[in-house]
Amino acid sequence: MSGGVVVLTGxxxxxxxxxxxxxxxxxxxxxxxVNTGDDFRHLGLPVSPxxxxxxxxxxxxxxxxxxxGREGESWSFMAALRELGGEDWFALGDHDLALHVVRxxxxxxxxxxxxxxxxxxxxxxxxxxxxxxxxxxxxxxxRTPSGWLEFQRYFVERRCEPVVEEIAFxxxxxxxxxxxxxxAIMAAEAILIAPSNPFLSVDPLLAVPGISTALQAASAPVxxxxxxxxxxxxxxxxxxxxxxxxxxxxxAAIARHYAGLIDGLLIDAGDEAPEGVVVARTDTMMRDDxxxxxxxxxxxxxxxxxMPG
Amino acid sequence: MSGGVVVLTGxxxxxxxxxxxxxxxxxxxxxxxVNTGDDFRHLGLPVSPxxxxxxxxxxxxxxxxxxxGREGESWSFMAALRELGGEDWFALGDHDLALHVVRxxxxxxxxxxxxxxxxxxxxxxxxxxxxxxxxxxxxxxxRTPSGWLEFQRYFVERRCEPVVEEIAFxxxxxxxxxxxxxxAIMAAEAILIAPSNPFLSVDPLLAVPGISTALQAASAPVxxxxxxxxxxxxxxxxxxxxxxxxxxxxxAAIARHYAGLIDGLLIDAGDEAPEGVVVARTDTMMRDDxxxxxxxxxxxxxxxxxMPG
Numbered sequence: 001m002s003g004g005v006v007v008l009t010g011x012x013x014x015x016x017x018x019x020x021x022x023x024x025x026x027x028x029x030x031x032x033x034v035n036t037g038d039d040f041r042h043l044g045l046p047v048s049p050x051x052x053x054x055x056x057x058x059x060x061x062x063x064x065x066x067x068x069g070r071e072g073e074s075w076s077f078m079a080a081l082r083e084l085g086g087e088d089w090f091a092l093g094d095h096d097l098a099l100h101v102v103r104x105x106x107x108x109x110x111x112x113x114x115x116x117x118x119x120x121x122x123x124x125x126x127x128x129x130x131x132x133x134x135x136x137x138x139x140x141x142x143r144t145p146s147g148w149l150e151f152q153r154y155f156v157e158r159r160c161e162p163v164v165e166e167i168a169f170x171x172x173x174x175x176x177x178x179x180x181x182x183x184a185i186m187a188a189e190a191i192l193i194a195p196s197n198p199f200l201s202v203d204p205l206l207a208v209p210g211i212s213t214a215l216q217a218a219s220a221p222v223x224x225x226x227x228x229x230x231x232x233x234x235x236x237x238x239x240x241x242x243x244x245x246x247x248x249x250x251x252a253a254i255a256r257h258y259a260g261l262i263d264g265l266l267i268d269a270g271d272e273a274p275e276g277v278v279v280a281r282t283d284t285m286m287r288d289d290x291x292x293x294x295x296x297x298x299x300x301x302x303x304x305x306x307m308p309g
Numbered sequence: 310m311s312g313g314v315v316v317l318t319g320x321x322x323x324x325x326x327x328x329x330x331x332x333x334x335x336x337x338x339x340x341x342x343v344n345t346g347d348d349f350r351h352l353g354l355p356v357s358p359x360x361x362x363x364x365x366x367x368x369x370x371x372x373x374x375x376x377x378g379r380e381g382e383s384w385s386f387m388a389a390l391r392e393l394g395g396e397d398w399f400a401l402g403d404h405d406l407a408l409h410v411v412r413x414x415x416x417x418x419x420x421x422x423x424x425x426x427x428x429x430x431x432x433x434x435x436x437x438x439x440x441x442x443x444x445x446x447x448x449x450x451x452r453t454p455s456g457w458l459e460f461q462r463y464f465v466e467r468r469c470e471p472v473v474e475e476i477a478f479x480x481x482x483x484x485x486x487x488x489x490x491x492x493a494i495m496a497a498e499a500i501l502i503a504p505s506n507p508f509l510s511v512d513p514l515l516a517v518p519g520i521s522t523a524l525q526a527a528s529a530p531v532x533x534x535x536x537x538x539x540x541x542x543x544x545x546x547x548x549x550x551x552x553x554x555x556x557x558x559x560x561a562a563i564a565r566h567y568a569g570l571i572d573g574l575l576i577d578a579g580d581e582a583p584e585g586v587v588v589a590r591t592d593t594m595m596r597d598d599x600x601x602x603x604x605x606x607x608x609x610x611x612x613x614x615x616m617p618g
Contacts, residue, residue, distance in 0.1 A: 044414035076383040076403035077410075084432045086411050094385035094403040101386075101406075102395050105353035123393045 004189040004220075005300065010035045010201020011050045012067055013235055013286075014194030015057035017225060017299070018128070020292030021192075022058060024300065027127030031184040033211070035196070036113070036132045037140035037169050037204030038151050042090050043081075045100035046107055049152075050201065051117055051132060052099055059124035067235075070095050089157045114178040129184065133205045136175040140204055141168045151200070160237040163244050167199055172207035177214070185214040190303035193224035195284065197238045198257050199245070206261070215261060221306035223264040225299050226254050229284060230270060250274070264302045266295070278306060313498040313529070314609065319344045319510020320359045321376055322544055322595075323503030324366035326534060326608070327437070329601030330501075331367065333609065336436030340493040342520070344505070345422070345441045346449035346478055346513030347460050351399050352390075354409035355416055358461075359510065360426055360441060361408055368433035376544075379404050398466045423487040438493065442514045445484040449513055450477045460509070469546040472553050476508055481516035486523070494523040499612035502533035504593065506547045507566050508554070515570070524570060530615035532573040534608050535563050538593055539579060559583070573611045575604070587615060 005025060007018055009032050018032050038049045049068070056062035056070055063071045073093035082088050092100065099120065106116045113132045121130045140151040144162035154162060185191065196202055206212050215222065231249050233239035239249045247253045251267045252274035258265070264278040273279040282298035285291060314334060316327055318341050327341050347358045358377070365371035365379055372380045382402035391397050401409065408429065415425045422441045430439045449460040453471035463471060494500065505511055515521050524531065540558050542548035548558045556562045560576045561583035567574070573587040582588040591607035594600060 043410050044417050045410065074383055074385040074403065077386070077406050080404035080407035081411070084407055084411055084429060086407065094383065094406075095389035097386050097403075097406060097410075098389035098393055098395065101352050101354065101410075102390070102393055108353050120393060 004187055005030050005192065005303075006184050006188040006190070006220075007032045007192045007194055008202055008205050009033070009050070009054065009194035010196030011038070011053045011236075012057075013227060014050070014196040014201065015054045015062070016286040016292050017192070017194045017296060018054060019057055019289070020286070020294070020296030021300070022128055023289070023293050024296050031129035031131060031180075031188075033131050033133055033181055033184065033205065035201045035204050036134060037138050037172070037200075038155070039137070040139065040150060040152050042092065042100075042152075043086065045092075045097075045104050047090075047092075047100055048103070048113070048117075048132065051130065052096070054130055055099070055117075055120055055124060055126065058121070058126045058128065058130075061124075069093050090152060112179065114180060129180070131181050131184065132178045133181065133211060134175040134208050135178045136171060138172045138175050138204055138208065139170045140200060141170055142166070143168070155200075155237075160240065164241055165244070167203070169204045169207040172204060173209060175208045177208055177210040182210055182214045185211070185218050185220075188218060188220040189307065190300060191215065191218060191220045191222045192299050192303065193222065193258065193262065195225040195227040195234060197227065197233075197236055197241070198254060199241055200237070219308070221263040221303050222261055223266060223299055223303045223306065224254070224258050224262045225266045225284060225295060226251050226268070226271075228254055228271070229268040234285065263306045266299050266302055278302070280305075313496050314339050314501065314612075315493050315497040315499070315529075316341045316501045316503055317511055317514050318342070318359070318363065318503035319505030320347070320362045320545075321366075322536060323359070323505040323510065324363045324371070325595040325601050326501070326503045326605060327363060328366055328598070329595070329603070329605030330609070331437055332598070332602050333605050340438035340440060340489075340497075342440050342442055342490055342493065342514065344510045344513050345443060346447050346481070346509070347464070348446070349448065349459060349461050351401065351409075351461075352395065354401075354406075354413050356399075356401075356409055357412070357422070357426075357441065360439065361405070363439055364408070364426075364429055364433065364435065367430070367435045367437065367439075370433075378402050399461060421488065423489060438489070440490050440493065441487045442490065442520060443484040443517050444487045445480060447481045447484050447513055447517065448479045449509060450479055451475070452477070464546075469549065473550050474553070476512070478513045478516040481513060482518060484517045486517055486519040491519055491523045494520070494527050494529075497527060497529040498616065499609060500524065500527060500529045500531045501608050501612065502531065502567065502571065504534040504536040504543060506536065506542075506545055506550070507563060508550055509546070528617065530572040530612050531570055532575060532608055532612045532615065533563070533567050533571045534575045534593060534604060535560050535577070535580075537563055537580070538577040543594065572615045575608050575611055587611070589614075
């Protein structure tokens with residue numbers, strides 16, 4: 001592959017795939033387009049969880065055991081916040097705060113989220129392109145039996161406990177793709193969908209009209225890495241959510257969800273192939289760096305095989 | 310003294326006097342009106358150095374050795390800020406950040422600085438009233454041979470090295486006293502001026518028209534504690550500044566500066582009394598708590614002696 005790979009990605013699972021891709025292809029040919037539906041203002045500061053997870057993962061700063069935030073984080077700010085009676089349901093580490101404070105200062109000054117994100121990546125020596133899906137606010141909300149919840153209230157405060165009856169991406173239909181997003185998609189040789197939660201992490205990207213239009217118009221094959229292994233989700237609330245929405249937790253359901261969008265689906269070696277989509281298999285569980293490289297290669301190979309000519 | 314003592318105060322020196330006063334009179338009768346001319350936005354966050362010094366001092370959190378900030382502070386945020394190439398000339402500790410973040414969030418929500426400050430004081434068990442001089446922005450600037458500098462650029466970044474040719478309190482003439490300030494002054498039995506820098510910390514308060522008018526109209530005696538001992542300033546740039554402005558570093562110069570405002574001046578036991586003002590003496594150097602109590606008592610006694618009837 002000579003370059004021009006675009007990955008649509010959410011949080012931790014997606015970041016693992018991008019880390020693998022970074023090791024098997026030139027950084028300058030790789031662009032991650034990141035879900036911002038989880039973004040919110042907390043204590044007045046703009047938090048972009050999926051962008052930050054990717055920045056921390058690619059710069060080697062991620063706390064792998066915890067699954068979020070930075071390695072070697074300290075928590076003095078949270079302690080002082082509690083002394084003041086401040087809201088402490090969402091943990092902001094002392095180092096982590098720097099991202100949010102600088103982002104907030106620059107947004108207030110009129111800078112765009114795309115330029116800010118790219119500057120963060122550059123400051124940390126990350127060579128790939130990292131783009132927010134949009135610079136306009138898109139906010140994922142979930143409807144539960146007790147009403148609508150903002151995504152972080154559901155995901156962090158309520159630890160995904162409420163049953164999800166409906167998902168909405170507020171603002172998505174009016175949101176424009178961030179600068180560079182459409183160009184990257186149109187110029188791509190391969191478009192990958194990371195094994196992030198299809199409903200909570202990838203769907204917000206697809207809900208931005210300019211992105212779905214570009215994906216339809218793009219000549220590159222679109223390959224998704226399935227987040228399902230052996231009828232279970234690798235991580236997070238995917239399986240629980242699928243069950244709540246009346247979906248079978250299977251690759252067939254993933255293939256149906258992405259029908260009309262994807263040309264190929266990478267599934268786990270032990271899983272049955274769904275119909276109606278070109279399938280490739282590998283061990284898709286990404287524990288260590290070798291796993292990430294293997295999955296990245298398998299996804300690229302599948303895309304390569306689907307290229308015209 | 311049955312109550313109703315108001316102190317006009319700036320940073321560290323003033324906070325020591327207020328701490329002494331807190332120990333010799335009922336907290337509910339004591340109100341500190343605090344300079345906000347040093348306030349500024351840093352990284353988009355609203356920093357109120359003199360208010361925060363008072364909050365830290367009265368709650369036992371102040372870093373006494375350092376002379377600013379909190380005891381046991383950690384610096385992870387600053388380390389992460391440097392990684393991002395952020396401005397690091399002004400140090401924001403991890404705990405300290407909580408004050409600025411919560412203040413910023415509440416200001417953005419439309420809350421006033423007076424209510425926010427009082428809530429902070431209450432959260433930390435501080436019983437006295439702490440009021441910003443104004444809720445409108447007043448910004449101390451100093452003119453140096455190379456041009457005007459914002460106060461923190463002069464004080465922190467340049468460590469008071471530039472020669473000061475002129476001082477301006479931008480916004481002061483249009484600023485209103487914060488809610489409660491005029492009422493506290495008018496109801497006071499005694500009004501004290503802390504041994505803060507008269508030119509940089511007390512003058513901004515006096516430059517707010519509603520405050521100077523209230524001080525003139527108030528029936529209570531006004532007593533200043535001199536920041537000069539033996540021809541030297543106790544702390545900070547007071548003496549250097551006085552020399553640069555062509556003033557003799559003496560209690561006489563302090564008395565002249567406050568002429569028409571003060572009825573009494575508390576000076577150090579070893580110093581000569583200036584003319585034209587009632588003087589009392591004590592050892593005015595405040596090293597430990599006993600010193601602070603002694604100076605507080607001496608200032609209150611002087612005010613008491615000056616009360617009508």
